[in-house]
Amino acid sequence: MLTAMAAAPSERADAVRNRQKILAAAARLVAAGAAERLSLDEVARVADVGVGTVYRRFGDRAGLVFALLEEQHQLFRARVVEGPPPLGPRADAGDRLRAFLHALVDLSVGQRELLLLAESSSPPARYLSASYDFQHAHAGRLIAELRPDADAAFLADALLAPFAPSLIDHQCRVRGFSPERIKAGFDQLVHGTLESAR
Amino acid sequence: MLTAMAAAPSERADAVRNRQKILAAAARLVAAGAAERLSLDEVARVADVGVGTVYRRFGDRAGLVFALLEEQHQLFRARVVEGPPPLGPRADAGDRLRAFLHALVDLSVGQRELLLLAESSSPPARYLSASYDFQHAHAGRLIAELRPDADAAFLADALLAPFAPSLIDHQCRVRGFSPERIKAGFDQLVHGTLESAR
DNA sequence: GAGACAAACGGAGATTTCTCCATATCCATA
DNA sequence: TATGGATATGGAGAAATCTCCGTTTGTCTC
Numbered sequence: 447m448l449t450a451m452a453a454a455p456s457e458r459a460d461a462v463r464n465r466q467k468i469l470a471a472a473a474r475l476v477a478a479g480a481a482e483r484l485s486l487d488e489v490a491r492v493a494d495v496g497v498g499t500v501y502r503r504f505g506d507r508a509g510l511v512f513a514l515l516e517e518q519h520q521l522f523r524a525r526v527v528e529g530p531p532p533l534g535p536r537a538d539a540g541d542r543l544r545a546f547l548h549a550l551v552d553l554s555v556g557q558r559e560l561l562l563l564a565e566s567s568s569p570p571a572r573y574l575s576a577s578y579d580f581q582h583a584h585a586g587r588l589i590a591e592l593r594p595d596a597d598a599a600f601l602a603d604a605l606l607a608p609f610a611p612s613l614i615d616h617q618c619r620v621r622g623f624s625p626e627r628i629k630a631g632f633d634q635l636v637h638g639t640l641e642s643a644r
Numbered sequence: 645m646l647t648a649m650a651a652a653p654s655e656r657a658d659a660v661r662n663r664q665k666i667l668a669a670a671a672r673l674v675a676a677g678a679a680e681r682l683s684l685d686e687v688a689r690v691a692d693v694g695v696g697t698v699y700r701r702f703g704d705r706a707g708l709v710f711a712l713l714e715e716q717h718q719l720f721r722a723r724v725v726e727g728p729p730p731l732g733p734r735a736d737a738g739d740r741l742r743a744f745l746h747a748l749v750d751l752s753v754g755q756r757e758l759l760l761l762a763e764s765s766s767p768p769a770r771y772l773s774a775s776y777d778f779q780h781a782h783a784g785r786l787i788a789e790l791r792p793d794a795d796a797a798f799l800a801d802a803l804l805a806p807f808a809p810s811l812i813d814h815q816c817r818v819r820g821f822s823p824e825r826i827k828a829g830f831d832q833l834v835h836g837t838l839e840s841a842r
Numbered sequence: 843g844a845g846a847c848a849a850a851c852g853g854a855g856a857t858t859t860c861t862c863c864a865t866a867t868c869c870a871t872a
Numbered sequence: 873t874a875t876g877g878a879t880a881t882g883g884a885g886a887a888a889t890c891t892c893c894g895t896t897t898g899t900c901t902c
Contacts, residue, residue, distance in 0.1 A: 456899095457849095458848095458849060458850065458897085458898055458899075459897095459898070459899090460849090460850065460851080460897065460898070461849080461850060461851095461898095464850085464851085483888095485887085485888065485889090486888080486889070486890085487887090487888070487889085490852090490853095495851080495852080496851060496852030496853055497852075497853070497889090497890080498850090498851065498852050498853065498890090498891080498892085498893095499850075499851055499852065501889090501890060501891080502849095502850070502851080503850095506889080506890075507889075507890095562768075565767050566766075566767055566768075568764075569763050569764055569767050569808075569809075569810040570760075570764075570810040570813065570814065572810070573810060573811060573814040573818070574814075596832055597825065597828065597829045597832060599819065600815075600821065600825065600826065600828075600829030600832075601829060601832065601833060603806060603811060603815060603819075604805075604806045604829060604830075604833050607802075607805035607806040607808060607811055608801060608802045608805040610767075610805060610808055610811075611767075612767040612768040612770070612771060613771060613801060613805055613808075615768065616768065616771040616772075617798075617801065620771070621797065623798065627795070627798065628798065630795065630798075631795050631798030631799060631802060632802075634794055634795060634798075634799060635799060635802050635833075637836075638835075638836020655879095656867080656868055656869080656878095656879060656880065657867095657868070657869090658867065658868070658879090658880065658881080659868095659879080659880060659881095662880085662881085681858095683857085683858065683859085684858080684859070684860085685857090685858070685859085688882090688883095693881085693882080694881060694882030694883055695859090695860080695882075695883070696860090696861080696862085696863095696880090696881065696882050696883070697880075697881055697882065699859090699860060699861080700880070700881080701880095704859080704860075705859075705860095
């Protein structure tokens, strides 16, 4: 469980085929609105594959959903690592951090459904995923550059914590926050709006 | 589901009795180390009650676990509302906010097991609970007092987000953060350590 | 090609969560 | 204290997640 799934060194042809079939079936079901209650039995049935195969390929529900999210995360990662500033390199750390948080807001709001599904399948999986590792490392680097004496590892966790899918969803649906308001909120947080506290 | 359970205006005597038996059984099982995999069937069996009764009383797993946490939260709430400063009233807002966050660190670390269980039962339940409402309102009030022009509702969510049980657990177990380090991290966050970002 | 071995498949079934409703229990009223 | 109706009970069973393992399929070697 909680397995991150990258194609192993040499994966048999039938395994690759089935991985595709399962991902396609799951994507189709999610697109069809069966997101909230996505049953792996049903995925297997639609993919025309045994349930055991789904579990062998993806470990558990969370693994399957993370695999579905993987493509978007690769794109995001590429924009951060080699895209144009201010998200990509060659902007100063402050601007990059701001752009990074804003982009994450859009990503989190846009993928809300799948992210919620992943979280409900296994809340701790987020912190064990390659994608969180990347986000934490990137934010940590920028913070360390801005403030060499701060606890960058903690602050990176703290800045990423509000992207927990259920909180984003709660803010959007219950509190009625717009993505712009959330972005502005992060600006305030990062700009030391609370500084007088003490 | 996600039901917050306060004793209804007039609850029948057998209902009250069974509520107690179930809570006692659940507490006993958790204390006995069966926390990670606490089965409601087993709770029912130990409480000598039908499964249906457990669900009627508590709605679902999350409801039962929140009920187990309730007592601690009442105590915490009382300390905040009418305890001695700096956590209680009659300290300035900055000191109260700091004390509040520090106390929450201790509470979150101390109740880690039960909180994880609650989160894994239903991640969004946290944001719908009376206890989160209280924390959000309290932090929001203090923030508004410190910075009347800030978005207190968002910032309160953002300051509470790092208390997500799976993050706290990850920081304690995987990153090896001590409670003191987490408290110091919150101090940096609140003191505007990141301010030069921009 | 044929054989051998590892890898993958599939689906029966164990486990768990939660629902439903026929039955049992409580209690307000008279 | 008898009674009627609202409330609560309990366990069978529906639905979902995940495991286990006998069988099948790929792939590597000769």
